[in-house]
Amino acid sequence: MKLKDSEGEKTSEKITHDIYESITFNDIFDNSMEAIFIVRVENEKKFIFEKFNKAYEDITGIKGEEFEGRTPDETLPPDIAESVRTNYMKCLIKRKTIIYDEFVPVKSGKQYWETMLTPLFDKERRITRIIGFGRNIDLRKELENEYKTNELRLESLLKISQYKAGTNQEFIDYALKQALLLTESKIGYMFFYDDSAKEFTLDTWSRSIMQKCTVRDPQTKYLLEKTGILGEAVKQRRPIIINNYQEFHPLKKGYPIGNAPLLKYLTIPVFIDDKIVAVVGVANKDIDYTDKDILNLSLFMDAVWRISEMKRTQESLIKAKDQLLDVQKLAKITRWGCNFETGELNFTDEILQLFNIEKPKGRVFLNDLMPYLKSDDSKRVMDAINSIIENQLPLDMEFQFMINGSNYSALYLKAVCEEVRDGKCAKVSGSVQDITSIKEIQQKNTVLQEQLYQSQKLEAMGQLAGGVAHDFNNMLAGIIGNAEILQMRLMDETENSKIVKKIITASEHAANLTKQLLSFSRKGKYQSIPVEVNKIVADVISMLEKTIDKKINIEQALDENNPVILGDPIQIENAVLNLAINARDAMSNGGALAFQTLSGGDNGSVQIIVKDTGSGMSDEVKKHLYEPFFTTKERGKGTGLGLAGVYGIVKNHKGVIKIESEVGKGTTVFLKFPKSKNVTVPNEIAEGASSKLGFGNIMIVDDETAIRDFTSMILLKYGYNTTAFKDGESAIEFFKKEHKTVNVVILDMIMPVMNGKEVFFELKKIDKNVKVIISSGFSQDGDASDLLEYPNVAFLQKPYRTATLLAKIEEVLSDK
Numbered sequence: 001m002k003l004k005d006s007e008g009e010k011t012s013e014k015i016t017h018d019i020y021e022s023i024t025f026n027d028i029f030d031n032s033m034e035a036i037f038i039v040r041v042e043n044e045k046k047f048i049f050e051k052f053n054k055a056y057e058d059i060t061g062i063k064g065e066e067f068e069g070r071t072p073d074e075t076l077p078p079d080i081a082e083s084v085r086t087n088y089m090k091c092l093i094k095r096k097t098i099i100y101d102e103f104v105p106v107k108s109g110k111q112y113w114e115t116m117l118t119p120l121f122d123k124e125r126r127i128t129r130i131i132g133f134g135r136n137i138d139l140r141k142e143l144e145n146e147y148k149t150n151e152l153r154l155e156s157l158l159k160i161s162q163y164k165a166g167t168n169q170e171f172i173d174y175a176l177k178q179a180l181l182l183t184e185s186k187i188g189y190m191f192f193y194d195d196s197a198k199e200f201t202l203d204t205w206s207r208s209i210m211q212k213c214t215v216r217d218p219q220t221k222y223l224l225e226k227t228g229i230l231g232e233a234v235k236q237r238r239p240i241i242i243n244n245y246q247e248f249h250p251l252k253k254g255y256p257i258g259n260a261p262l263l264k265y266l267t268i269p270v271f272i273d274d275k276i277v278a279v280v281g282v283a284n285k286d287i288d289y290t291d292k293d294i295l296n297l298s299l300f301m302d303a304v305w306r307i308s309e310m311k312r313t314q315e316s317l318i319k320a321k322d323q324l325l326d327v328q329k330l331a332k333i334t335r336w337g338c339n340f341e342t343g344e345l346n347f348t349d350e351i352l353q354l355f356n357i358e359k360p361k362g363r364v365f366l367n368d369l370m371p372y373l374k375s376d377d378s379k380r381v382m383d384a385i386n387s388i389i390e391n392q393l394p395l396d397m398e399f400q401f402m403i404n405g406s407n408y409s410a411l412y413l414k415a416v417c418e419e420v421r422d423g424k425c426a427k428v429s430g431s432v433q434d435i436t437s438i439k440e441i442q443q444k445n446t447v448l449q450e451q452l453y454q455s456q457k458l459e460a461m462g463q464l465a466g467g468v469a470h471d472f473n474n475m476l477a478g479i480i481g482n483a484e485i486l487q488m489r490l491m492d493e494t495e496n497s498k499i500v501k502k503i504i505t506a507s508e509h510a511a512n513l514t515k516q517l518l519s520f521s522r523k524g525k526y527q528s529i530p531v532e533v534n535k536i537v538a539d540v541i542s543m544l545e546k547t548i549d550k551k552i553n554i555e556q557a558l559d560e561n562n563p564v565i566l567g568d569p570i571q572i573e574n575a576v577l578n579l580a581i582n583a584r585d586a587m588s589n590g591g592a593l594a595f596q597t598l599s600g601g602d603n604g605s606v607q608i609i610v611k612d613t614g615s616g617m618s619d620e621v622k623k624h625l626y627e628p629f630f631t632t633k634e635r636g637k638g639t640g641l642g643l644a645g646v647y648g649i650v651k652n653h654k655g656v657i658k659i660e661s662e663v664g665k666g667t668t669v670f671l672k673f674p675k676s677k678n679v680t681v682p683n684e685i686a687e688g689a690s691s692k693l694g695f696g697n698i699m700i701v702d703d704e705t706a707i708r709d710f711t712s713m714i715l716l717k718y719g720y721n722t723t724a725f726k727d728g729e730s731a732i733e734f735f736k737k738e739h740k741t742v743n744v745v746i747l748d749m750i751m752p753v754m755n756g757k758e759v760f761f762e763l764k765k766i767d768k769n770v771k772v773i774i775s776s777g778f779s780q781d782g783d784a785s786d787l788l789e790y791p792n793v794a795f796l797q798k799p800y801r802t803a804t805l806l807a808k809i810e811e812v813l814s815d816k
Helices: 005-019 023-031 054-060 078-094 138-162 168-183 207-212 229-235 291-331 350-355 366-372 375-391 436-489 494-520 533-547 569-585 642-652 705-717 728-738 756-766 802-813
Strands: 035-041 047-052 098-106 109-121 127-136 187-194 199-205 221-223 240-242 265-272 275-283 333-339 344-347 395-403 407-421 424-434 529-532 552-557 564-567 591-599 606-612 656-662 666-673 697-701 721-725 744-748 772-776 793-797
Touching: 035 054, 035 078, 047 078, 054 098, 078 098, 078 109, 078 127, 109 138, 138 168, 138 291, 168 187, 168 199, 168 275, 168 291, 229 240, 229 265, 229 275, 265 291, 275 291, 333 350, 333 407, 344 366, 366 375, 366 395, 375 395, 375 424, 407 436, 436 494, 436 705, 529 533, 529 569, 533 552, 533 569, 533 591, 533 606, 564 569, 569 591, 569 606, 569 642, 569 666, 642 656, 642 666, 697 705, 697 728, 705 721, 705 802, 721 728, 728 756, 744 756, 744 802, 756 772, 772 802, 793 802
Parallel strands: 552 591, 697 721, 697 744, 744 772, 772 793
Antiparallel strands: 035 047, 035 127, 098 109, 109 127, 187 199, 187 275, 199 221, 240 265, 265 275, 333 344, 333 424, 395 407, 407 424, 529 564, 591 606, 606 666, 656 666
């Protein structure tokens, strides 16, 4: 139903008198597709909702009975109630139909309506009611706003494209200003983003931020991992909107005191070829940011960035040209040319600087330079020049050229034929560069590559040694374990028992060798335990006696006080062994190699002294003693890592190294370590000693059958119940069911499919208090060291003796 303003008061009176009471009106009211409502007029300021049709309820989702009999102030938000009353009063004053747009509350929020109000008169021409008609015009408003936004965006793009900026930075600053206008925002910023460094760099921010920000020396660089909302646009690769910034939000990380306050916030990533190159943020729009703001800002910034890229390219080209000239000077490279018909050379002024010569008064010819070529290069240069003349082949060569009448420099010459006459090259042009320093660097690189090769070879040998040692330890564990079982059964057979004991002793010697292999593969990991220096020296001598040339006589003088230091026995042994090997190599014709230990020196220090009667070292060699890869040995016979490694080990133990050497008289090396106070070396477990019977249930998890078998047999003999498993999966399944009855788990570290570390954490999930003995052919400083940080965990080095095994179980069971 449509009422026009032109009908005036007479029409309204007729509606009041006839239509309102008629069946026809009720039919229209009830069946209309548009929302219809009736308001009763109490006085010029009081209006009461009287009736709403079904269409109103369907459109708004609000039941009429919620409003009927109540005033706007009682049913609507204050701002909307005031607007409604104002429009009703306008209808009363004008006494005719009025049409206007307004926000109407609905169940889901608000809708934009076109509302028509018509006054209804009684017989005395008093307005007793107002009838209203409303329809949703959200779509129309959206289209109108979109049209305006598109106009604004196009206008902004036009301004951007026509803006004459002196520099790219000025252009970016202006673009941000336009972005604020486009999104109706008050503040904004733009950050460049470096994906390789995962870092943001502030490019520009709006002046309004500067006016409100009181932070001293504001930060301009941010790592992606330390950002909050700023970084989310990059992490999620999408725009982020927060329309209630002051409320809690899980992505926010706060901002510095004095920073410009944020109320509503929008940030977008800027893409170039699917790569994020920048992040733009705007804030504090009067109304909420929406997807339209995202679209407008994204399209605008895409165009801005492409224009900016073009401007940056232009600036880069100008800068590159200037830099090229600078680089040519620094690189000593310049242009040259030659007219072969006349032999005349032409060149730039830079070539005079390159050769450090004065500008010639007359013309310069090719033949004038030939005497300055190194004799070996003269024929090569002339052959190359003849080749380019006859065959027009490019000239590309290196040669030696005398500069300043004495020294030769390496020059790199390039040229191509520019003009051909009668089948021969008449003119060439090209470049010439002084590459003397480059050739020196290449020579150094060759040396470094060789050193790198040696280092990589050592690393590979270390990995191989570690693997061999592990496998060998597993085999030795089976040999020693079964030999001990046999020894138990042969208690009364003296001769056979002696043979078995020899097997055990030989196996232990082999275990000591694997210990050395493991130390070689440790890659610098250090322990800090009490170390007997006399034992270290004795072990080294024991190894040397089996391997060193018999022409070298080994002597020792060990301190009877048996000094102890705090450190890593394997690393210290390696240091002494390296010194011994160097001494051996210096005595190719034989000599004396002496070892000495001393205590009670400066500040109670402990010394290890290694002395040889070898060839000694010159003063020049002594200058490079501790340089990695420096060696005086033949290629392939030395890495140059020996003394450098010794130096590193001594320094890591807070010690001092001193070397005395004289050519033809030998070398003496002093290693001085701080003495450890109140530190004693723990007693070793006496093997073969009787052990008391134990009790409890032990799980053995090891992929080696021999180790599972002998460990089970030994533990059964000493009173324990055992259950053995060849892999981690079956052990875990058993532990899930029986973990309450298991007292200790002996767990191998290296197993196929599921290694010991993985099994350990699965056991921990089932029972966090599980007691575990980590058993490995590798040393304790490998993966096992991480597990030893947990409670109720001990380490058992393979191969192990019966007494060691039993002692370790007792230690774990007693929670020591």
